Every structure is written in C-alpha cells, then in structure tokens.
Amino acid sequence: MFSSDNLKLHTGIITPPATATLGTRLRLRVAADFANGTIPTPCSTPQYSQTEDYSVTLAANVSAPAAAFTTNGTTTCTGCVQFTDASQNLPTSWLWTFGDGTTSTAQSPNHCYTTAGTYAVTLQATNAAGTNTSAATSIVYNGAVPLTASCTPQTINYFANYGITRFRLNTIDNTSADGSAGYQDFTCTQRTELIVGVNYPMTITTGGVNRHDIWVYLDKNNDGVLTAAELIYQGLNAPSPGATVTLTLPANTVLNQPLRLRVMADAVGNNLGPCSSPVSGQAEDYTVLARPNTLPPIINFSSSYVPGGCVNPVQFTDMSTNLPTSWLWDFGDGSTSTAQNPSHQYTASGNYNVSLSATNANGTASITRLNAVTILIPCLSYCPSNGTGGTGPNGTHSTAPSS
Numbered sequence: 001m002f003s004s005d006n007l008k009l010h011t012g013i014i015t016p017p018a019t020a021t022l023g024t025r026l027r028l029r030v031a032a033d034f035a036n037g038t039i040p041t042p043c044s045t046p047q048y049s050q051t052e053d054y055s056v057t058l059a060a061n062v063s064a065p066a067a068a069f070t071t072n073g074t075t076t077c078t079g080c081v082q083f084t085d086a087s088q089n090l091p092t093s094w095l096w097t098f099g100d101g102t103t104s105t106a107q108s109p110n111h112c113y114t115t116a117g118t119y120a121v122t123l124q125a126t127n128a129a130g131t132n133t134s135a136a137t138s139i140v141y142n143g144a145v146p147l148t149a150s151c152t153p154q155t156i157n158y159f160a161n162y163g164i165t166r167f168r169l170n171t172i173d174n175t176s177a178d179g180s181a182g183y184q185d186f187t188c189t190q191r192t193e194l195i196v197g198v199n200y201p202m203t204i205t206t207g208g209v210n211r212h213d214i215w216v217y218l219d220k221n222n223d224g225v226l227t228a229a230e231l232i233y234q235g236l237n238a239p240s241p242g243a244t245v246t247l248t249l250p251a252n253t254v255l256n257q258p259l260r261l262r263v264m265a266d267a268v269g270n271n272l273g274p275c276s277s278p279v280s281g282q283a284e285d286y287t288v289l290a291r292p293n294t295l296p297p298i299i300n301f302s303s304s305y306v307p308g309g310c311v312n313p314v315q316f317t318d319m320s321t322n323l324p325t326s327w328l329w330d331f332g333d334g335s336t337s338t339a340q341n342p343s344h345q346y347t348a349s350g351n352y353n354v355s356l357s358a359t360n361a362n363g364t365a366s367i368t369r370l371n372a373v374t375i376l377i378p379c380l381s382y383c384p385s386n387g388t389g390g391t392g393p394n395g396t397h398s399t400a401p402s403s
C-alpha cells in the first residue's frame, strides 16, 4: 500500500483498495529497515530496524468521485497521449472527452489525435454515490516537426561539464542538462521562425570553464540528412559560458517547412561533422521554420583598406542583409564592378569615395562612404624601428612599394 526509500521522515498518502474487507478489524503492518538493506517483506526479519502492527477498520465509501487525471505530457508531436485516472473515492465507470469529438470509457486510455491543434480534455467519473467531472487539461498536438534525423550523435566520454546548457535564438530560450545527458532532441517543443537573409542574435551557453568548438547545422534542403555543406555557423575555441553571435539563414533554405537545426559543442580540436559523436560535448536539435524575405537590402560593406597603409588592390566585402541578388560598386576613380566582393586596383594617388548599391526583388538601397580610401603611389612602408625586420634607414631597404 505504501513504500518509501532512504528518508528519515516517511510521509505519503494511503488509499485503501476497493477490494478490502469492510467493517472488521484488519492488521496493518509497518516494517522498516536501514536504507541500504534488503527491502522488508511482510514476514521478513529486519536486520537493524523494526516491525510494528496496528488495527484498522475500513468503512464503505459513500462519497461521489473527485475526478482527476494525469498525462504523460501536455504537448505531443506523435499525436498520442497516455491519460491516467487519478480520481478519488473509487469510481466504477469513466467517461473521457478528448476534445476532438471522440470519447472513451476506459479507466486510463491512450488516445491519438489525427489533426494538429489544441484540445481540452475532461474526465467524468462515476460511482454509486454520484458523478463528478474534472477540470479541463489542454493538450497541444504539434504536427509540424522536422523529418526524422538520419543520425543522432551520442556523447562518447562526457567529463568536465562539457556540453550545451542553454540555447537562445529568436524566440527559443532553452535551458538543458550538459553533455551528461548525451544527445537531446528538442524539435517537438522548441521551435522558432526565422526570415532568410536576416541577422539574428544567437547565444550558445556551454558548461564548465573549458573552451568549446561550436557548430550549427541546418537541414536546408529538408531531406532528413544533415551534411557538412549545411553548416551555417562555426565558432572555434569559443569561451565558456558563451557569447552572443549572429546567425543568418542562407537564400537556398527551403521555406515554410519545419527544418532540423543541430547545435553541437565539443572540446576544442575535435572537428565535428553533423553526424560525428561529440567526444565529451553534446548535440542538440531544434526546429526552425524559414520564412521568405520581403525586405529590400540593408547595405553594409567592409574592406581590406588600412589608413596609412599600402593596401592596393583593396578587397571589398559585401555585408548587406536581406539577400541582395545584384551589386554595383563605384570605386570613386571612374571604375565600377558588379561583383559581390570585388578586388580593385587603384592606379593614381588620391582620396576616393566608395559607393555600393545592392538590389533584390524587394528594392534597391545604396550607401556612399566619403574618402573611404586614400591611396599613395608610390607607397613606401618601412621596417619596424626595433631593427628586427629589415635593414637600413627609412626607405632604403624596406619592403618594396606594395604592388
């Protein structure tokens, strides 16, 4: 009727069973023994402790049920839920209403929903004294999960708190056990929608004090297989607990379908592919829905130009968001380029404005940086003054003019 393990004070609830004899004195036996010993049986001899007997008389239950039940979870991704009767006062019949138009008279049914949605479930419990209906419990059937993963990388040899303890991306904020839990699949309950080509902050918190290598893979083509080419973020030798970085879904991501996002963290140097088992870290899976980008570009670019230096040609790098599809660079010296990331050789000294205009289906945007580049031709750079790099006084034996 009752058992309790490894405590000093044992408390709990006893429910006399419906089959017990009523109206006569029954023997109630309480047996205890030390926590690491053999669990007492009704007639066993305790090793160190004691057995006590009491007298109990049971009366008929004349109360109506107090209807109640438990479930094995209120969010399901298979559609199936196990409902367990927890009503008091010995109901003799049950009527479950699952909220999808179906019912059951089983005491503890397993029910499978066929359509995704939210359902209110109640239990009506009846005995000879009356009928009672439970409060409703909401069950969410989330059918939008990724394809089954082709691999689920298990941790080989967890130690030193390696692994992922918190993952934040857009609306996801999921705290979880470290690598001691091995592979963790959160695709059913942890999901977010991301617009392709938009920069989102992402924070991967890792356990312990040791640095981690971090990878994020996305099943971009939604074929159920994660490949090395589907790496969308890599952070090598990242400090623990972790910093906020930027995640951007690429243009060739399948839209409007639940995609598997795999986050992996491991001890530095282990170079994990999407199906590699982490040596001491962890892999976790989430669900991402990629939404189309309906925004014009937001322009940004960087270059290899260093003020006072002799960089020429200058490498320009597009950093625009919202997935531009064409580019027009104006280098300020009369030349232009339509490459995304052009390298440009200046041929005359001067201060040059640099403009970038970028276009996608939703519009065009542009930016001009005044005096972005100052070119000196010829450009002399000199050996360091500590004498370790070159020979001779300024200009005589130093690095040649940079091309």
Ligand SMILES: [Ca+2]
Pocket (backbone or CB within 6 Å): 163, 164, 165, 166, 176, 177, 178, 179, 181, 184, 282, 284
């Ligand atoms: Ca974890």
Ligand SMILES: [Ca+2]
Pocket (backbone or CB within 6 Å): 218, 219, 220, 221, 222, 223, 224, 225, 226, 227, 230
């Ligand atoms: Ca794939």
